[in-house]
Amino acid sequence: MSTTEASSTEATEADAPTVHILWINAGLSCDGDSVALTAATQPSIEEIALGALPGLPKIAVHWPLIDFDNGPVGGNNDFIEWFFKAERGELDPFVLVVEGSIPNEKIKPEGYWCGFGNNPETGQPMTTSEWLDRLAPKALVVLAVGTCATYGGIHAMAGNPTGAMGVRDYLGWNFTTPAGIPIVNVPGCPVHPDNLSETILYLLYQATGAAPMIPLDDAGRPTWLFGQTVHEGCDRGGYYEQGQFATEYGSPKCLVKLGCWGPVVKCNVPKRGWINGVGGCPNVGGICIGCTMPGFPDKFMPFMDAPPGSRISGAASGMYGGIIRRLRGITERKLDKEPSWRKNGRELTTGFTK
Template sequence: MTVESGTQNVGAQPSRAEARDGFDEITVLWISEGMSCDGDTVSFTAAGQPAVEDLVQGLIPGLPKVNLHNKVLSPSLGGEEFLAPFRAAVRGEMAPFILVIEGSIPNQNIIEGDGYWTSFGNDPETGEPLPLNWWIDRLAPRAWAVVAVGTCATFGGIHAMAGNPTGSMGLADYLGWDFRSQGALPVVNVPGCPIQPENFMETLVWVLYHAAGAAPPPPLDPMLRPQWLFGKTVHEGCDRAAYYEQADFAKDYNSPKCQVKVGCWGPVVNCNVPKHGWMSGIGGCPNVGGVCIGCTMPGFPDAFMPFMDEPAGGSLSATLIRPYGALIRRLRGITNVALNREPKWHHNEPELTSGYDPYWRP
């Protein structure tokens, strides 16, 4: 079946889905041969809402049938058997498909064809390894949607930090931020180091509902991240945020209080981990005493190092809030003491002293 492609309104709220035909079946081609540790694939397998098993078994109402090709989850023996659907897509023999890229994209131009930074399969004619860039150049223009999974693929991540010799970058940097897929979608960026499992699954499911003709395009922020997942800061969803308001800061990592002064960047980082947790709603950096190091942000890691030092501006904001926080903490403490007393009429004496006085009593 065919899909009438709509335009993607980046940064806007989704409008009502237009009535249109959708796909009954779609293939997900997942390449994790970018500059990466494969941690996003491993994390993705922990998703539970929905689980990858629910997705591929067709247990989610309204979604097209999904054929997933990921090297970790593939039942094939690998080699050419695993590569077959990818080669078919390059030849234009597979449509529609969603291309998922894991890992940052190295710059092949800086080595002028002399070798490769990372590869995926071999050229059947020459036997030489095929660089990741070769696959992206041929698959991305044919893909109905292109999704970058993890911070390396979205913004370059650790492999793209200052001083790296590979010229690594994010997928949108490589394809262009004005790139549009066959489904008229820009690159969909789902950052995280590694990806938070449910964040990726929610995004993929939304894209699949869009492919089925049952939903509008996913709303994305200016950095092409899903807006409903990355529209708030870590601090806004953090259980420790009230301590910041009261200027009650942790001095070490064993404290349950706000960790801004021991290196947490939560007040300025777009991420929902405090709300979502990590697996089954449990865990997540600040939830378990870890500082936020900004791994979902385009400037990661350079802009957030050294990780355990107090963030730039943290000292000023903490100083400004200290008088207010101290006063509020003291006043709340007084009120707390008052409210932790039982009413005086709670006693076992013969006289009722609660003030009970029904109007009908003569």
């Protein structure tokens, strides 16, 4: 590379805008998705935050879990100030990450359900929904992480007092940012670490123009991560096909009769593993309770009861599997023996026939 080319590349890199990641973990949340992200390895959050991957723009992460300044505490307002800067249009572009479900602040006469920092004009907590109203229309993309933020999750169960909902329910399912990007949903309770880090990585590449519009399904999930069912990637699929079902924990057989919803749940966890390829609910003995699905948890309860549909499919698989198992047993016994010509003696007894 010539000196001119080198200096022009340096100039381009220096001119490239910093992409800010503003993370609000103050929906109705247990912070489980923030904690999950610390376990990501493909890529890790450290690789993203430090810009260690080729082609990444300059990144500034404003996330309670790794920011030292987490105010306002003792007059230190540095952390929250980034969010006000974004509102004033001083951060461009920025990715708005939301963790936790959004309560309905309109259903009560006083107080607030959840907030994030203080409003300097009133000295009162700024509600999470007010942050969404202020920041979402200015964000490059809004990323809802975890099932609470995507669809309401546990806090939005029937009978809850807060009117909790997902970010799309709050802003509208047709909401798009000025860049024309719909709200991106990465569900899971908690979210799968690498599903989240990979989606953040994709959006950062999209921000630089290196990736096309993120492909999403009807529920707002990245299609390449949520295009298959748990069942399609489960280690125990062979047992299901042969009609062999566990009746107690500790068995290696299919868990459908113990309450596994894997055949109808979109999630790549059994294929991907949980951390570093290891784990993944049914693979390691846990039933799938459908935590990535918009109907979670109500439509999957009571947990640990066999799903209603599994009675028909399980019975069919039991009958079909019983026959297949017997036929396979015949073949297996045949294949489990060496060919007859492999023996000692003076005569050549190969299986060769003319």
